[in-house]
Amino acid sequence: MDVTDLADGKLAAVLRECAAARFTGVLRVDGQPGGTIHLADGMISACETSGAPGLEVVLLRSRRISVADWDAAFTAAAVSDREMTAELIDRELLGAGEVEALLRTTLADAMFALVSGEVDGWAEASAADCLLPLTPPARGGWLLNEAARRAQVLASFGESAVSARDRVAAAPGTAQATRVLGPGQDELLALADGRRTARDLAFARGRGLYETMLQLTRMRASNVVVIRSFEAAPDGAEDDRTGAGLPRRRKDRPAVPRAAEAGRRGLTAGIRMLRPRSEGSTLLDGT
Amino acid sequence: MVEDALLAEMRALQKKVAGITGTAVASRDGLIVREDTGGVDPDNLAALSATWLALAQRMSNEVGQGTLREAMTRSSGGCVTIYAIGTRAVLVIIGDEGLDTARLHRESRAALDAIRTLIAENSPDGPAYLGHV
Numbered sequence: 076m077d078v079t080d081l082a083d084g085k086l087a088a089v090l091r092e093c094a095a096a097r098f099t100g101v102l103r104v105d106g107q108p109g110g111t112i113h114l115a116d117g118m119i120s121a122c123e124t125s126g127a128p129g130l131e132v133v134l135l136r137s138r139r140i141s142v143a144d145w146d147a148a149f150t151a152a153a154v155s156d157r158e159m160t161a162e163l164i165d166r167e168l169l170g171a172g173e174v175e176a177l178l179r180t181t182l183a184d185a186m187f188a189l190v191s192g193e194v195d196g197w198a199e200a201s202a203a204d205c206l207l208p209l210t211p212p213a214r215g216g217w218l219l220n221e222a223a224r225r226a227q228v229l230a231s232f233g234e235s236a237v238s239a240r241d242r243v244a245a246a247p248g249t250a251q252a253t254r255v256l257g258p259g260q261d262e263l264l265a266l267a268d269g270r271r272t273a274r275d276l277a278f279a280r281g282r283g284l285y286e287t288m289l290q291l292t293r294m295r296a297s298n299v300v301v302i303r304s305f306e307a308a309p310d311g312a313e314d315d316r317t318g319a320g321l322p323r324r325r326k327d328r329p330a331v332p333r334a335a336e337a338g339r340r341g342l343t344a345g346i347r348m349l350r351p352r353s354e355g356s357t358l359l360d361g362t
Numbered sequence: 363m364v365e366d367a368l369l370a371e372m373r374a375l376q377k378k379v380a381g382i383t384g385t386a387v388a389s390r391d392g393l394i395v396r397e398d399t400g401g402v403d404p405d406n407l408a409a410l411s412a413t414w415l416a417l418a419q420r421m422s423n424e425v426g427q428g429t430l431r432e433a434m435t436r437s438s439g440g441c442v443t444i445y446a447i448g449t450r451a452v453l454v455i456i457g458d459e460g461l462d463t464a465r466l467h468r469e470s471r472a473a474l475d476a477i478r479t480l481i482a483e484n485s486p487d488g489p490a491y492l493g494h495v
Contacts, residue, residue, distance in 0.1 A: 108380045108462065125380040125462035132459045135438060142438040270400050274380060278458045305373050310398040 090215040106194040118212035126188030127284040136281025178209040184283040187222040235296035244269035269308040375473040381461030386454040
């Protein structure tokens with residue numbers, strides 16, 4: 076797969092132009108997932124996107140750093156107007172080499188998420204604050220080639236390839252099987268409930284998007300997981316109601332109060348309870 | 363069925379916006395109308411959302427900032443956003459750390475409108491629900 080295959084190559088061309096012009100500022104990319112690319116002298120120092128977990132998510136979800144330590148470092152950096160990365164290193168929460176390696180990894184992952192998604196458009200803007208810039212920044216060409224390489228690896232699995240937006244569930248019978256799963260696969264399997272996408276699973280575990288997609292792809296190729304349409308995923312109401320439409324008591328939850336039970340007897344009953352309040356609400360509608 | 367239509371609207375919003383992990387519609391009295399919360403206790407969520415919405419709207423009024431558009435909490439592990447649906451219900455959105463808030467603000471308008479209409483069409487007081495009476 077060539078770089079131009081990713082996001083129709085539109086973004087790749089823009090990034091090449093930015094590099095040639097030694098552009099400093101941000102590139103706001105509209106699309107799915109879309110995001111913001113921070114550039115310094117034509118090089119890429121950060122990429123913020125909802126498509127892949129950033130360094131904070133990776134460190135906190137994996138419990139590599141506690142929330143309290145992160146918050147303390149963030150506050151200290153803000154008060155003293157220092158770089159967050161310097162604060163993390165000074166507090167010995169991370170080593171200098173580790174910070175750079177992690178930032179480079181999460182940047183490559185974010186760029187992969189961005190360029191392998193849908194790009195509707197983009198706009199250049201002046202430089203904006205960035206909490207965790209990579210120093211020195213990375214070349215756009217390297218990041219694009221890396222994104223293309225990753226896409227190529229996934230594509231090599233053919234129909235088993237799992238995309239970022241695919242919702243994944245355990246294959247029927249997997250729970251009973253005596254299959255030995257690879258490292259991290261049992262955790263993925265436990266979280267793959269048919270509601271979460273590959274992207275959601277990456278955030279839930281604090282692992283890279285590409286790493287998660289590759290792991291899921293391998294699991295799909297081994298018939299451990301399947302892709303499920305969102306419409307087929309279970310919702311809470313189905314779990315909670317008996318065949319007669321009455322609420323079902325859950326073992327792991329105390330019985331709901333009588334008033335709340337009434338609210339769970341189906342939508343029509345629920346809507347009927349949405350009667351005007353006696354005092355007549357004067358609060359304004361948010362729509 | 364109306365139940366399916368409401369769930370379909372909630373899931374359509376979840377499909378469009380990256381980072382939504384759960385949704386729910388609750389009455390202003392704190393009772394669940396429809397939920398798709400992905401494991402979060404819907405009864406507690408409904409009760410808290412109703413109280414939170416009332417407080418957020420009073421806050422907007424108190425400081426003279428007009429109509430409440432949404433209320434959001436951000437935590438180290440994600441965020442929760444609520445929107446008023448008409449005058450008697452609330453839409454709750456649960457998101458992870460990467461929730462695309464810009465897209466949520468855009469896409470939530472159409473979803474709120476559709477859910478509001480669905481509820482109004484099935485409400486005993488019909489147009490009054492929408493605040494037209």
